[in-house]
Amino acid sequence: MKKIGIGKIALQLALSDEDQEAEMIEKYEAIGYALYKGKAGSMDSQKIFAAIETAAMRQDLIRENYREEHALYHCTMEAFNGYCRGQIDLGNVLRSTGLVFSIVRGHLISEDKSTGEWLAITLYGQIGSPRQGFEHEAVGMGIQPV
Amino acid sequence: MKKIGIGKIALQLALSDEDQEAEMIEKYEAIGYALYKGKAGSMDSQKIFAAIETAAMRQDLIRENYREEHALYHCTMEAFNGYCRGQIDLGNVLRSTGLVFSIVRGHLISEDKSTGEWLAITLYGQIGSPRQGFEHEAVGMGIQPV
Amino acid sequence: MKKIGIGKIALQLALSDEDQEAEMIEKYEAIGYALYKGKAGSMDSQKIFAAIETAAMRQDLIRENYREEHALYHCTMEAFNGYCRGQIDLGNVLRSTGLVFSIVRGHLISEDKSTGEWLAITLYGQIGSPRQGFEHEAVGMGIQPV
């Protein structure tokens, strides 16, 4: 297998359809990664943060301590910052989003154990007016050591 | 073929290896998209903007007028903003990047001609210290009507 | 008539008193511009965005499609960003505003048809503490092709 970065894994998981998702999870779990893909949608940015945190904890992607929760939070903030492209806000600037998020935990680069464990979070979805069809795609990613 | 958004096409092109790239270009040009993938690397953010603008003009992805150049500029700014996740800067905050960029022009959603032509720009690469191996992946995307 | 930019028309309309407003509208409609001036006031930034969008749609300043709504949204965001001078927020940072907004649609520069149609939005008003007299003027403008 070619070397791949944790960010690319997270991006491809976020972009995957159902068949690819199952295949990716199997493939990368076999070489030591933990992967999860979920959905969130809201005009309230707090709910996007909460959905990701809840998923990460329930799926045991982070351990129940502040170091790991801190890494998860900064990952989410960076991903959401990139997703919003300037204004870290949804409803306050009259926009809404529906997105999928992927969380991947493992080495920064596959088969390279020297850098320890990292966390990558990707957001991919539609952002725009709270009106059907008046929206376009957006993406954001955050990466932190964990 | 399933419907696909212009942003997903641009993201997959940026993530593609050489074989996939040729295949994607053929597949999406057949249904009316124009696609390009290039490389840029610098500690000077101006050079990232210049590389994308030069490529878009040389490849005829935008017409030689201000309306289209304006759309390209705002696309690039949004993509770079997302890539940087907060500080729209490279060398001033002592970091460097090497990235691939993809530019895609066509319908917002494949086979839906109602929304006219749009431009999607994706940046995907490594950002970090100007020191080999001290860097991680980043992604950014901008979408504008053209 | 001397050449004038769409932004200057929008600024002067926002600064105009009632007599000047009627005169400006007549003068610039005669050479192909569409102009509108409205009012909005709130501690809730979402309401400023909504007031401008509603006015633009009711007054037929934009067509009922996503391309034009997207241009209007980005215009409003740029204008509000400039108006707020750093923090894109009102009530969350304990401030309120009462403002007039102008929307102008037409050529980027009068009598120059080569650049097609653009949209300019100007905000001009008072921003400050939600307490009478504890506020000062602010201005913001956004310009996008439409």
Place this chain on the structure above:
Amino acid sequence: MKKIGIGKIALQLALSDEDQEAEMIEKYEAIGYALYKGKAGSMDSQKIFAAIETAAMRQDLIRENYREEHALYHCTMEAFNGYCRGQIDLGNVLRSTGLVFSIVRGHLISEDKSTGEWLAITLYGQIGSPRQGFEHEAVGMGIQPV
């Protein structure tokens, strides 16, 4: 004469042609304001700040002390922030500007001496690609007590 805010005076001065400028200066100096209008153009944002500071000092619009220089600096920063609409940068994001700036010193509202002296700075000009004709108008304003 109708009451007018210091910001509106500064905006109108920045938008004025030569005849109007002379008339405005005479009119508002008669009721206690000091006004100045200058030009600056660069891809280097530092030069915009320097041009305004130099003009304000040479024209005695601020006294030679840190309190007043601090007010001038924050006024300029707010005006430039609004002018740039998000990224406080020119050349680093491959754009250039040519602008006029106005500096006005006096009461916050004409004929109302209760609030003491304030400073208003307005920037109005063209921002865009460093290529002739590939640019549009922008405006920014800052107001501070002095």
Place this chain on the structure above:
Amino acid sequence: MKKIGIGKIALQLALSDEDQEAEMIEKYEAIGYALYKGKAGSMDSQKIFAAIETAAMRQDLIRENYREEHALYHCTMEAFNGYCRGQIDLGNVLRSTGLVFSIVRGHLISEDKSTGEWLAITLYGQIGSPRQGFEHEAVGMGIQPV
């Protein structure tokens, strides 16, 4: 007594325990400073601004006019901006804070009357998840002439 800046006084007051606080207030009031230390905690950033403004007015640290209220507001905004380190927001990005704030009014540098009166506001506290123990320290400071 060695010369000291108003910012250092505000920082030390914010960091002081009860005994040090009483001692500091006595020491610096003797040389013409006014000092106050209060507490605020919330997920709602508006409440932090309100707590500081209310305290400054009740303690007569600012006079009841707009010039001084404006200086106080900008001081608070700068301090909160530094405290948040990028996103000027609490609950919208799913975080909460409990902090002490200090307000100091007096010369920019002790025993140097040439620069007139200034205001320094320091925030020091814990910021993080709204969950006990999942938070770390933060600091922010704003300084304005008054």
Place this chain on the structure above:
Amino acid sequence: MKKIGIGKIALQLALSDEDQEAEMIEKYEAIGYALYKGKAGSMDSQKIFAAIETAAMRQDLIRENYREEHALYHCTMEAFNGYCRGQIDLGNVLRSTGLVFSIVRGHLISEDKSTGEWLAITLYGQIGSPRQGFEHEAVGMGIQPV
């Protein structure tokens, strides 16, 4: 000894005079912290980042790997972000700084080993016009697990 946070240690070290500095270093090294205090001054923000990184490496406050360098970089970015209060820039917005920085490594809260090792960086100094005496104090702090 009372419990103390790593941020407060870093802040007090940055504010300390020479005698206090020596005393603090002894006191906190005895309970497992590593402390360092240095100086940096420039109109070029890159040099502030470089001075802190060089010091941290020479003083062995971080290990020679990317995980720790990444934590150091994000700490520095957060501290500089807070220090600048909005615009992450020095010379581009015509200002300069002279500052002391402190780097502290150890537990988040003294005597509480449950959260592992963290890094706190504090910047304290003078920021302002590149002209003697036209400047005031600023502070910024970043905290990251390491």
